[in-house]
Amino acid sequence: MIRNTPVTLKFLAEKLKMSVSTVSKALNDYPTINEYTKKRVQEMARDFHFTPNKSAINLKERKSRIIGIILPNLLDHFFTRSIYGVEQFATARGYNVIIRQTHDELAKEIQAANMLLKSRVDGLIIAISKNTKDFAHLEQFENMGTPVVYYARNPSFNLNCHKVLGNTFQGSYEATKFLIGRKHQKIAYLGGPKMISFSHDRFNGYINALKDHQIPFVAGLVAYTDFDKENTILAIQKLFSDPENRPTALVAFKEPILFDAIKYLRSIHHPSFAEMECIGFGNNAFITYLDVPPVASIEENPEAVGENAIKLLLQLIDQEVELLHYQKIIVDCKLVVH
Amino acid sequence: MIRNTPVTLKFLAEKLKMSVSTVSKALNDYPTINEYTKKRVQEMARDFHFTPNKSAINLKERKSRIIGIILPNLLDHFFTRSIYGVEQFATARGYNVIIRQTHDELAKEIQAANMLLKSRVDGLIIAISKNTKDFAHLEQFENMGTPVVYYARNPSFNLNCHKVLGNTFQGSYEATKFLIGRKHQKIAYLGGPKMISFSHDRFNGYINALKDHQIPFVAGLVAYTDFDKENTILAIQKLFSDPENRPTALVAFKEPILFDAIKYLRSIHHPSFAEMECIGFGNNAFITYLDVPPVASIEENPEAVGENAIKLLLQLIDQEVELLHYQKIIVDCKLVVH
DNA sequence: ACAATTATTTCAAACGTTTGAAATGCCGCG
DNA sequence: CGCGGCATTTCAAACGTTTGAAATAATTGT
Numbered sequence: 001m002i003r004n005t006p007v008t009l010k011f012l013a014e015k016l017k018m019s020v021s022t023v024s025k026a027l028n029d030y031p032t033i034n035e036y037t038k039k040r041v042q043e044m045a046r047d048f049h050f051t052p053n054k055s056a057i058n059l060k061e062r063k064s065r066i067i068g069i070i071l072p073n074l075l076d077h078f079f080t081r082s083i084y085g086v087e088q089f090a091t092a093r094g095y096n097v098i099i100r101q102t103h104d105e106l107a108k109e110i111q112a113a114n115m116l117l118k119s120r121v122d123g124l125i126i127a128i129s130k131n132t133k134d135f136a137h138l139e140q141f142e143n144m145g146t147p148v149v150y151y152a153r154n155p156s157f158n159l160n161c162h163k164v165l166g167n168t169f170q171g172s173y174e175a176t177k178f179l180i181g182r183k184h185q186k187i188a189y190l191g192g193p194k195m196i197s198f199s200h201d202r203f204n205g206y207i208n209a210l211k212d213h214q215i216p217f218v219a220g221l222v223a224y225t226d227f228d229k230e231n232t233i234l235a236i237q238k239l240f241s242d243p244e245n246r247p248t249a250l251v252a253f254k255e256p257i258l259f260d261a262i263k264y265l266r267s268i269h270h271p272s273f274a275e276m277e278c279i280g281f282g283n284n285a286f287i288t289y290l291d292v293p294p295v296a297s298i299e300e301n302p303e304a305v306g307e308n309a310i311k312l313l314l315q316l317i318d319q320e321v322e323l324l325h326y327q328k329i330i331v332d333c334k335l336v337v338h
Numbered sequence: 339m340i341r342n343t344p345v346t347l348k349f350l351a352e353k354l355k356m357s358v359s360t361v362s363k364a365l366n367d368y369p370t371i372n373e374y375t376k377k378r379v380q381e382m383a384r385d386f387h388f389t390p391n392k393s394a395i396n397l398k399e400r401k402s403r404i405i406g407i408i409l410p411n412l413l414d415h416f417f418t419r420s421i422y423g424v425e426q427f428a429t430a431r432g433y434n435v436i437i438r439q440t441h442d443e444l445a446k447e448i449q450a451a452n453m454l455l456k457s458r459v460d461g462l463i464i465a466i467s468k469n470t471k472d473f474a475h476l477e478q479f480e481n482m483g484t485p486v487v488y489y490a491r492n493p494s495f496n497l498n499c500h501k502v503l504g505n506t507f508q509g510s511y512e513a514t515k516f517l518i519g520r521k522h523q524k525i526a527y528l529g530g531p532k533m534i535s536f537s538h539d540r541f542n543g544y545i546n547a548l549k550d551h552q553i554p555f556v557a558g559l560v561a562y563t564d565f566d567k568e569n570t571i572l573a574i575q576k577l578f579s580d581p582e583n584r585p586t587a588l589v590a591f592k593e594p595i596l597f598d599a600i601k602y603l604r605s606i607h608h609p610s611f612a613e614m615e616c617i618g619f620g621n622n623a624f625i626t627y628l629d630v631p632p633v634a635s636i637e638e639n640p641e642a643v644g645e646n647a648i649k650l651l652l653q654l655i656d657q658e659v660e661l662l663h664y665q666k667i668i669v670d671c672k673l674v675v676h
Numbered sequence: 677a678c679a680a681t682t683a684t685t686t687c688a689a690a691c692g693t694t695t696g697a698a699a700t701g702c703c704g705c706g
Numbered sequence: 707c708g709c710g711g712c713a714t715t716t717c718a719a720a721c722g723t724t725t726g727a728a729a730t731a732a733t734t735g736t
Binding site: 006049051052053054055056058059062064065066074075077080081083084087091096097098099100101115117118119120140259262263266284285286288289290291292 | 344387389390391392393394396397400402404412413415418419421422425429434435436437438439453455456457458478597600601604622623624626627628629630
């Protein structure tokens with residue numbers, strides 16, 4: 001059953017006693033080819049399960065029909081969900097998608113970028129690692145004319161590039177506003193790694209909501225952490241250190257961080273624990289299993305972010321959008337009350 | 339800064355006023371090429387950031403250097419984690435990985451398989467959808483000499499193929515044994531979709547553990563569900579319907595299912611809820627945030643499953659293992675007490 | 677019947693790389 | 707001076723496809 005001679009145009013041509021180009025054109029439905037010939041060729045192709053060799057086509061067309069995605073990891077459902085959006089449109093257009101995880105390490109990001117460059121991907125979608133300050137490894141792509149769309153993570157301000165980002169300011173603003181609406185006066189903000197630009201934006205959303213509602217800003221109600229549990233505990237201890245300004249509500253950078261915070265407060269039987277109202281970014285599916293779920297979540301619509309990224313990328317590939325005419329697309333968040 | 343003439347061997351050859359083959363051989367360090375020439379070529383290649391065109395090489399070598407993975411979804415951390423293992427070894431060997439999700443739909447699986455076939459992947463790793471009974475779309479690969487490794491999900495018994503599977507019997511057995519050790523007599527088994535062969539194996543592990551410890555098997559203590567929450571509730575209602583045989587412990591097919599079950603029991607304030615001891619397959623990272631976590635989890639070691647799958651696949655690609663000499667690799671589970 | 681059209685097929689080059697075979701240049705030695 | 711032998715380079719074909727130009731076959735009109 002295993003066939004050793006590969007089924008190529010040449011193979012079909014020999015079988016049919018016609019030239020390779022006739023076969024090629026028949027399969028591609030050229031108008032100059034006789035209908036009867038087309039029928040014969042197409043039948044033969046079907047019978048022998050002919051599939052055109054992509055490498056050959058890619059070589060000819062100087063394309064790879066591959067789109068690269070570089071992102072920190074797939075355990076964060078934000079990224080996993082964002083891929084949904086990308087995949088759907090990419091595969092519908094006949095592109096394959098190669099995903100590379102960096103685990104937020106710059107070295108791995110560079111390695112992945114170089115490998116994708118060598119694979120001559122037709123476009124790149126990237127959520128940069130939290131340590132990416134230099135973009136040489138990514139600028140290579142644009143130098144070769146390969147479009148790059150930055151998504152989910154905002155690169156440094158002065159970099160000219162295409163971006164698709166969540167409206168993290170708005171999400172943070174609405175969460176804070178929602179808590180204010182529920183009569184909280186002491187609302188804490190637990191930020192994420194400062195290297196991730198969103199940390200800033202979310203903080204801004206937070207203070208702007210406070211300002212717009214005449215709630216005084218208290219510096220002691222703001223603390224920063226990263227994805228490390230120990231650091232989150234330290235941050236929480238700081239937030240709750242001033243009895244004068246004990247928070248009754250909390251906006252957190254990311255839900256897993258919030259969960260760590262809540263778990264800690266519960267474990268030390270903190271008096272505020274029971275009445276605290278918290279909101280985090282993410283809207284994790286797992287929330288439904290928590291016995292005291294956060295009052296609400298900020299849904300970042302990752303599928304929409306991914307979808308916008310791939311659509312923009314495809315437009316750039318098809319040159320419907322000028323490569324140097326940098327776009328910035330913002331996807332709104334949505335507050336989901338639990 | 340954007341270069342329009344691509345940097346190819348020909349380009350370098352013209353710059354250096356030598357033939358294309360000399361350039362090629364110099365870059366590939368042929369011994370017949372003069373050392374000085376090599377140096378000149380390599381310098382020039384570096385200066386112009388020459389990267390060999392993969393499509394051309396693939397065409398020449400009749401390879402794609404791509405490995406396909408087809409799996410149900412990426413939201414299940416089992417699969418996400420299994421990819422870790424695969425990616426690591428694949429990229430170290432210079433292979434790119436294309437992941438396709440089927441959402442457990444046969445139609446999508448077929449579509450993905452056909453697309454990967456067209457892309458002429460060098461090998462395929464697949465966790466079949468729960469509806470896959472016919473394997474024609476996958477046998478195509480082997481007919482073309484492309485190795486396929488089935489992993490994570492066990493295809494129908496009489497299919498001759500390479501498999502890498504978790505030792506789901508052993509995991510189920512140990513979980514049940516563990517509960518017996520904790521003096522439970524009424525241990526329920528909540529199975530998953532019957533179409534997934536693991537459902538059987540896990541059930542077998544369960545009854546074998548019962549038998550080996552002289553615990554009578556009670557048919558009413560077994561129920562089946564799928565990933566749908568409503569069905570899980572129905573199953574739980576069935577399990578708890580006989581007051582004579584009310585379970586005090588539970589082994590569940592998968593943790594999300596277990597979580598749904600626990601949530602339901604809590605919501606109806608079931609008297610057994612507080613003292614029930616449960617174990618599910620998965621060892622989900624979020625367990626730590628549950629206020630009453632399951633007593634233990636069955637860790638399926640997905641990274642190891644993925645690692646074994648890719649290693650076997652690479653051996654098949656390199657023909658270190660005969661394509662028709664079908665392998666079966668079993669990866670043990672580990673009981674993790676919380 | 678034969679040129680003029682039109683329909684259909686084939687030729688040949690190109691995409692970028694690899695590689696065995698052939699060619700070239702160079703050296704020393706008889 | 708010429709030739710064997712070596713080092714080095716180049717030739718040419720191949721991988722499988724596409725495509726404009728050229729060639730051939732079929733049809734029409736006169």
